[in-house]
Amino acid sequence: MPTVEVISVGTELLLGQILNTHGQYLGRELAALGLDLYYQTSVGDNRARVIQAFARAWERSDVVILTGGLGPTDDDLTKEAVAGFLGLELIEDAASRRWLDKFFARRGRRMTPNNLKQATLPQGAKALPNPNGTAPGVLLETGGKAAIMLPGPPAELLPMFADHVRPYLIERWGGGRTVIVSRVLRLCGIGESDAETRVKDILTRQGNPTIAPLASGGEVTFRLTAKATTPAEGSVLLDQAEAEMRGRLGQHIYGLDQQTLSDVVGDQMTRASLTIALAESCTGGLIGHQLTQRPGSSDYFRLGVIAYANEAKTAALGVPAEVIRDHGAVSEETALAMALGVRRVAGTDMALATTGIAGPGGGTPDKPVGLVYGALVWPGGEDVRRWDFIGGRQHIKERAAFAALTMLWDHLKGLRQTGGVAGKDGTGAGAGV
Amino acid sequence: MPTVEVISVGTELLLGQILNTHGQYLGRELAALGLDLYYQTSVGDNRARVIQAFARAWERSDVVILTGGLGPTDDDLTKEAVAGFLGLELIEDAASRRWLDKFFARRGRRMTPNNLKQATLPQGAKALPNPNGTAPGVLLETGGKAAIMLPGPPAELLPMFADHVRPYLIERWGGGRTVIVSRVLRLCGIGESDAETRVKDILTRQGNPTIAPLASGGEVTFRLTAKATTPAEGSVLLDQAEAEMRGRLGQHIYGLDQQTLSDVVGDQMTRASLTIALAESCTGGLIGHQLTQRPGSSDYFRLGVIAYANEAKTAALGVPAEVIRDHGAVSEETALAMALGVRRVAGTDMALATTGIAGPGGGTPDKPVGLVYGALVWPGGEDVRRWDFIGGRQHIKERAAFAALTMLWDHLKGLRQTGGVAGKDGTGAGAGV
Secondary structure (H helix, E strand, O other), rough: EEEEEEEEEEEHHHHOOOOOHHHHHHHHHHHHHHEEEEEEEEEEOOOHHHHHHHHHHHOOOOEEEEEOOOOOOOOOHHHHHHHHHHHOOOOOOEHHHHHHHHHHHHHHHOOOHHHHHHHHHEEEOOEEEOOOOOEEEEEEEOOOEEEEEEOOOOOHHEEEEEEEEHHHHHHOOOOOEEHHHHEEEEEOOOHHHHHHHHHHEEEEEEEOOOOEEEEOOOOOEEEEEEEOOOOHHHHHHHHHHHHHHHHHHHHEEEEEOOOHHHHHHHHHHHHOOOEEEEEEEEOOOHHHHHHHOOOOOOHHHEEEEEEHHHHOOOOOOOOOOOHHHOOOOOOHHHHHHHHHHHHHHHOEEEEEEEEEEEOOOOOOOOOOOOOEEEEEEEEOOEEEEEEOOOOOOHHHHHHHHHHHHHHHHHHHHHHHHHHOOOOOOOOOOOOOO | OOOEEEEEHHHHHHHOOOOOOEEEEEEHHHHHHHOEEEEEEOOOOOOOHHHHHHHHHHHHEEEEEEOOOOOOOOOOOOHHHHHHOOOHHHHHOOHHHHHHHHHHHOOOOOOOOHHHHHHEEEEEEEOOOOOOOOOOOOEEEEEEEEEEEOOOOOHHHHHHHHHHHHHHHHHOOOOOOOOEEEEEEEEOOOHHHHHHOOHHHHHHHOOOEEEEEEEEEOOEEEEEEEEOOOOOHHHHHHHHHHHHHHHHHHHEEEOOOOOHHHHHHHHHHHHHOOOOEEEEOOOOHHHHHHHHHOOOOHEEEEEEEOOOHHHHHOOOOOHHHHHHHHOOOOOHHHHHHHHHHOHHOOOOOEEEEEEEEEOOOOOOOOOOOEEEEEEEEOOEEEEEEEEOOOOOOHHHHHHHHHHHHHHHHHHHHHHHHOOOOOOOOOOOOOOOO
């Protein structure tokens, strides 16, 4: 089985100034391709030490992937070190040069001589296009081995790996005899211990696939990991394990792998041709931001109002001043009035509202920091929920946005299961606080 | 200066199942002690490969720290590999054995023969107590070098490092004579190459502090790193270097270290007692989300409108339908009308608007994906800007939010510098497209 080795270049890694997340990403990707990764090394921006690390890796592995050090500054020396070690000259690549020219022209910025070095490649190497930055990646095959150099910023590295390196590794290095594949199940509307208790016997059974809970920033997730001889066989094993998990927890599994709850509800609304408006108080725009991460979200998301001040709740949403006076801005009644108000302005099928106390200030014994109300309205129905979150301001905002989207997911799922006419279903599961 | 090397042992690291956070923790700690760390390696639970990695590290470094592989299973072989390579026997350590006996007795669990191996140490080594688990750490000094083995779980490793390893490193390897401190300068309103060109002579000068650009998700940042004998002395060195950088780039430096642009403009608005409203189209709520990450943001942020659909721009913001018809939803005129509209509704001092094409769909030759307009209005003045971003949808949203906040920062800074009365200054720097 071909062996791959990863070298992360960057003094900031060794000083602990940034976390090496590429190591994890590449490890996972290579495992999924069935390629053996035996060593990962981090080394600073020092020519002699980059060469030392590369020489060692080149000697014992078939493919060496280097990350970082492709930028325009003198500190960026990955290409120079590898080319120097292999006795190759760096020559300008015409296509990369054209890309750089265009990149700078569009921005009306001047190219410096340092930028030009980003358009150079070791003799015989191929450029990997970088739509998200100025540094192309480098693919160099020589002597039956391959060196692959990728830019450090995750926004550049991840798409470049997915679009160019993964297909190349499959095509040229064939994957191995054993593949390790994994799948993540993502849950909403259930707590971590509750979820684990329901599948305790499955978790403790040491089978293939293995199933383990995965700490994931407040979300409840499980990772299924299978060993197989082919990805297809691995996929079947994962399907079986997923089916077993769905038997216990199906009503809470909203998605797989990298899917987000906002993408999943976006798919549901697109399929059902439903539109939505938002009235956000304590979430401050986060739900709007999440919904609009999905391409095509303008099909269902029409209007959001971030009504941070009480006067804004009245002026922009028509929340009656006496509702706020009698029940408070953080109340079931205000949440519902916000949702009804924004639906009236936007003329959408549904509307979702949040109001709460994100902290650290603003809490009272009656209404402590972390108290949040969510309201969802649809033609003929409504759902209002109350949550008590614990944690810092940013955590509370995130949990509130997730809980509000969970309300929406519950409603849309209910529509599908009952076969209710889209947007006309008046029986909201979980209505009431 | 003594050199230290870190080897993380664990197949789960190479498979990407867990993130290597020890690397960052140890890197930061060693830097703070002034010890040089040139390489970090991750290797799987394989005896031959652990030995290979250790042999290399032992040859080139004074101190080798290994993490992981001290557990009771057959997979745990760090001690065995190191002792084997150095030709030392593993012998039972009486104190560790007593600790294990007590540990299991307290929990009413039976010890397995495998557990017993956790009480063994290479000849001549010293056990490092582990109050949080069954595996003691190992400190082995031989031939003028030191090998330090620490358990993998963070809850065990972190206190063991702090309580036993850090004091040992200071005492024996003279850490403490040099410290490494760093500071990050964060810039806005300038491109990476342009910024670097202005300080090229400073960057290429290999002094103390060293100054290097740091790729940081689209933001332009520089890291200053100083070596000194005390943190206070380091701080003075950083102050001097920062002053020199400010001389060249001061008008673009908005913050330090972990400060965000949205926090900085929040501070400025609080000081100036100014309020703001937002009208977001392509940024979809992201600016609102960022502004509301700061505690106390309700003092200045009153209302945000996420006007995703054209009808919403008209209904909620009063943008005249003919402006959209004549100039398009993505235009200077619409951006300005959105800002004026939301200010009218919210009654704030200022308003900030964005409209653009985040993609991947919706672009035309005239108005390509990535084209974004921003508008800022204040009493008696306005600023409208046009940007052309390149990249994926999420990247474009982030760049647009950052550029819009940069407009706001520029304006607020101008108020302070000209001594203009807050909110009454009619001369916007950079007004016009």
